[in-house]
Ligand SMILES: NC(=O)N[C@@H](CC(=O)O)C(=O)O
Ligand SMILES: [Zn+2]
């Protein structure tokens with residue numbers, strides 16, 4: 195990694211948690227990720243969800259067709275399957291043998307966008323499937339929030355650790371688990387201190403903002419995602435984790451595009467669009483912490499190490515040049531897309 199006062203050059207990063215959507219939305223957003231990242235773990239929460247190897251293969255082909263149309267040849271989508279109450283041992287075996295399915299994704303039913311088909315009782319319904327995943331070395335990616343309506347929205351991740359994560363990892367100690375988009379001190383400390391194969395992704399918004407951002411002078415729907423932004427003490431713990439050099443923490447933007455009108459609504463969708471300027475956002479967060487030198491490990495080394503994949507060979511460069519985030523970018527024929535922190539100015543700009 196090379197850091198000067200004018201630029202940063204680092205090994206080309208990967209995005210270990212990304213929503214690419216489908217159809218015209220996919221065609222609108224995929225270039226933003228392909229410009230900065232070499233690979234991405236592509237989330238399966240489409241409608242209907244991607245639950246089988248056949249569906250993942252078809253989705254991958256649709257992504258590759260768009261990449262080819264747009265002359266984006268150096269980007270590899272790594273596919274995931276959506277875990278349901280009915281995922282079988284055979285599904286796990288087929289996924290492991292496919293080579294292109296890299297993980298299963300756990301959405302507790304009702305926890306987030308398109309999670310209605312999610313799991314209702316993980317150990318009760320999925321034990322044989324989890325056993326097979328453990329045996330094949332197939333990672334389980336976890337949206338770690340309980341959905342119990344009695345639990346306060348801001349406590350859902352911390353409660354998930356006690357109610358789901360601990361029993362899961364006690365039952366399957368060799369299962370590779372990624373605690374996705376962690377948002378709390380409890381999440382960060384759990385992953386730091388736990389035994390066995392565990393990692394966590396951290397988004398740019400959870401490194402840059404606390405929950406005040408959602409209510410700054412009025413309701414700000416473009417800062418609303420799940421798990422929701424938390425208090426400042428949690429943001430500080432996440433920055434500490436991401437910049438610590440600990441290989442368990444790696445980059446996952448959770449870039450989750452929703453049309454402008456779907457976010458600016460009486461019941462707005464959860465998700466921030468950060469693919470446009472992901473590396474600029476992360477560089478800003480790392481620089482604010484005085485830890486720019488730790489960016490390459492987080493963005494480019496720790497993820498491949500966890501997934502057992504080679505580190506990329508090319509590099510990217512960011513220049514110290516002010517970048518004003520556009521108010522909106524084109525999305526579908528009916529609607530534009532509002533990027534995270536639209537209208538704000540970042541000190542870094544992605545060059546190539
Ligand atoms: N993060 C979000 O707020 N939304 C994601 C789903 C998810 O990752 O939970 C989406 O697909 O829109
Ligand atoms: Zn999620």
Ligand SMILES: [Zn+2]
Nearest residue numbers: 213237448450
């Ligand atoms: Zn997500």
